[in-house]
Amino acid sequence: MTNNTFESLFASLDETELQTLVNAGVNVNVPATRSEKKRLYHLTKKNTEPVRRFPKGRTVKTVLFAAALLTAFVLVAGAVEHFILPATIPEHIEGFTLQAVDPVVIEQDGKFVPVTATSDGCRITLEAIVKGDVLNRDLFTGKEVKNEKTYAVVTIRPDDAALYEEWQTGKKGEPDSIWMVEGYAPLPMSGYGCNWFIDGVVYHLADVTDAALFADRELYLAVSVNTPDWSVLRMDEQGKFYYLDRTVGMRAILPLPLDTNKADRAKADRYASEHGFITEPDYSWYDGQNALDDAFIASGVDLTPYIGDNEWRGSSPLQFGVAEHAREWLALSKDRPADGVIPASFLYV
Amino acid sequence: MEQGNDILRVWRKDPDRGLRLLIDAYAGPVWKIVRQKLAGAACEADMEETVNDIFLEIAEKAGRVDEAKGALTAFVLTLARRRAVDAYRRIARRQEFPAEEPRPDEPAQDSPEELLLQKEERRRMLLLLMELGEPETTILFRRYYYGESYAEIGKVVHLSENAVNKRCLKALQTLREQMKGDVSHDE
CATH class of the missing domain: 1.10.10.10 (Winged helix-like DNA-binding domain superfamily/Winged helix DNA-binding domain)
Known part of the structure; x- marks a missing residue:
C-alpha cells in the first residue's frame, strides 16, 4: 500500500463512507479565519437587509409580548405559545410550524431570581429559563418532529438608541451567547440563539437544552455582540471565565441555573468528548491574531474609508477583521505610506 | 461541527440564520478543500467565488439532508470537494492547461x-x-x-x-x- 493509494482512497470517498468516518469520531473540524467567514456573510440577508420586525397589525401582540414576557411562563400553554415564540416565525418558511408549550420556570428557593449585569451602556438580564416543545414539519415528508428544548431568556436594554438600531439592522453584529461549563474552555458553537427587537429591548432566546446535561456543575451564559470566541473570552487556570481587557462592546457572563435533575454525568462526559470540549486550551493562535490586531490599531491606519456601514464590529476591536488582509500589508510593508492609507487591494470590503 | 442536526433545525426555522450557522461551522473545511484543490491554478478571487457557490448550493439543498448524525458534515465535505474539482476543470480550460497536467480527483474511466x-x-x-x-x-x-x-x-x-x-x-x-x-x- 502506497501513500498514493491512500490519497486516492480519500479522494474517492463517497458521502456514506465519509459519514461513517464522521460518525466514528474522526475530527474533521477546521476553524475558519474571521476573514474567511466574513467573506461569506454577504450571502445571508441579515448582512444586507434589516432584521425582520413584527409585521404590521401585530403591534398589540408585540406589546403584550414585551409586557407579559415575565408573567407569560405561568400561563397556560396555549397562551404562552405566541408570547415566547412570536407568530412571525412560521411565516419564514412555508409549511413550517413552531410552537412553544408547557413552559417551566426553574425555581430557586421557590422563585426564579433574574440576574442583571451592566456593560457598555447596556443592562443585560437573565430573565428566566423556559421549556418549550418545538414542532418541526419536515418539508418533504410532511411529518412532524417534536423536540423538547430548554431556553434561557435574556433581555438586553441599551441606553443608546443608536446602538439598538445598529443591532437591529445587523450593521454591527447583534447580541449572541454561548453556554459554558466550569472547567471546560468556552466553545463558540455550544449554543444557538434568536433575537427579537421590541420597543428598545432585545429579547435573546438562547437554546441551552444540551447544557442541562451539565446542570450539576457550574454553568454560565456568556453574552456579547456576535458569538464570543477565544479572541475575547477565556478560561483561567482555576476554570473561571473572563473577558480579555481588550474586549469592547456589550458583554456579560451570567450564571445559568438549570434543573439539576436533568444532569447526567455519563451523557455529559460523552457529549463533551463528542463536541471537542477541552480542559487545557491553547490560546496561542488567538493571542497571535490579537497581537496583530493590536499592532494594526497602534499603527494608526485609518480604516474608515474601507469599513463602511457593512462592517461588523463586535466584541473584538476588529471582530471579523475587515483588516485581515491589511494585516498582510502590515506584515509585509516596511515602508507603509506616510498618509497611513491602506492600498485598497489589500482589503475586502 | 457535530451539531449539524441543530443547524438543520435552525435552518428549517430561519433559513437566514441557518445559513449563518452553516457558514460558521463549515467555512473552515470548505475553504481548506477549495484551497487544496485550486492551489497554484486559481487566484484568490476564483477560490472565493467557488466557496460562495458551494455555500449557495448547500443552502439550496440543506433541507434534503437526512438528520442522521454526521449527515450534514458528510454532505458539505462531499459537495465542496466535487465543486472544487469542477472549478479546477473550468479554470484549467480557461487557462488552457496542458492536457497532461495532473488534475485533482479525476474520476477513473473504469468498468x-x-x-x-x-x-x-x-x-x-x-x-x-x-x-x-x-x-x-x-x-x-x-x-x-x-x-x-x-x-x-x-x-x-x-x-x-x-x-x-x-x-x-x-x-x-x-x-x-x-x-x-x-x-x-x-x-
Whole structure:
C-alpha cells in the first residue's frame, strides 16, 4: 500500500463512507479565519437587509409580548405559545410550524431570581429559563418532529438608541451567547440563539437544552455582540471565565441555573468528548491574531474609508477583521505610506 | 461541527440564520478543500467565488439532508470537494492547461466491475482505518483528505509534529500488514 493509494482512497470517498468516518469520531473540524467567514456573510440577508420586525397589525401582540414576557411562563400553554415564540416565525418558511408549550420556570428557593449585569451602556438580564416543545414539519415528508428544548431568556436594554438600531439592522453584529461549563474552555458553537427587537429591548432566546446535561456543575451564559470566541473570552487556570481587557462592546457572563435533575454525568462526559470540549486550551493562535490586531490599531491606519456601514464590529476591536488582509500589508510593508492609507487591494470590503 | 442536526433545525426555522450557522461551522473545511484543490491554478478571487457557490448550493439543498448524525458534515465535505474539482476543470480550460497536467480527483474511466472492486477495497480499508482508533484515524484522514502537514495535524490532535509523523508512518505500516492479512484470508 502506497501513500498514493491512500490519497486516492480519500479522494474517492463517497458521502456514506465519509459519514461513517464522521460518525466514528474522526475530527474533521477546521476553524475558519474571521476573514474567511466574513467573506461569506454577504450571502445571508441579515448582512444586507434589516432584521425582520413584527409585521404590521401585530403591534398589540408585540406589546403584550414585551409586557407579559415575565408573567407569560405561568400561563397556560396555549397562551404562552405566541408570547415566547412570536407568530412571525412560521411565516419564514412555508409549511413550517413552531410552537412553544408547557413552559417551566426553574425555581430557586421557590422563585426564579433574574440576574442583571451592566456593560457598555447596556443592562443585560437573565430573565428566566423556559421549556418549550418545538414542532418541526419536515418539508418533504410532511411529518412532524417534536423536540423538547430548554431556553434561557435574556433581555438586553441599551441606553443608546443608536446602538439598538445598529443591532437591529445587523450593521454591527447583534447580541449572541454561548453556554459554558466550569472547567471546560468556552466553545463558540455550544449554543444557538434568536433575537427579537421590541420597543428598545432585545429579547435573546438562547437554546441551552444540551447544557442541562451539565446542570450539576457550574454553568454560565456568556453574552456579547456576535458569538464570543477565544479572541475575547477565556478560561483561567482555576476554570473561571473572563473577558480579555481588550474586549469592547456589550458583554456579560451570567450564571445559568438549570434543573439539576436533568444532569447526567455519563451523557455529559460523552457529549463533551463528542463536541471537542477541552480542559487545557491553547490560546496561542488567538493571542497571535490579537497581537496583530493590536499592532494594526497602534499603527494608526485609518480604516474608515474601507469599513463602511457593512462592517461588523463586535466584541473584538476588529471582530471579523475587515483588516485581515491589511494585516498582510502590515506584515509585509516596511515602508507603509506616510498618509497611513491602506492600498485598497489589500482589503475586502 | 457535530451539531449539524441543530443547524438543520435552525435552518428549517430561519433559513437566514441557518445559513449563518452553516457558514460558521463549515467555512473552515470548505475553504481548506477549495484551497487544496485550486492551489497554484486559481487566484484568490476564483477560490472565493467557488466557496460562495458551494455555500449557495448547500443552502439550496440543506433541507434534503437526512438528520442522521454526521449527515450534514458528510454532505458539505462531499459537495465542496466535487465543486472544487469542477472549478479546477473550468479554470484549467480557461487557462488552457496542458492536457497532461495532473488534475485533482479525476474520476477513473473504469468498468463497472472495476468500480465495484474499488468500492469493496475502500470499504475494507475504511474498516481497518477505523480499527486503528484515535488519534491515528484522524491523523490519516487529515493527512490524505485535507492534505495537511504534520504540524497542522499536530495542533488538532494535540501532538508534536514529530509524534504525528511517527504515528502516521506506524499507522500506514499497520494498515499495510492488515491488508496483506486480509488478502491471505481471502485467498
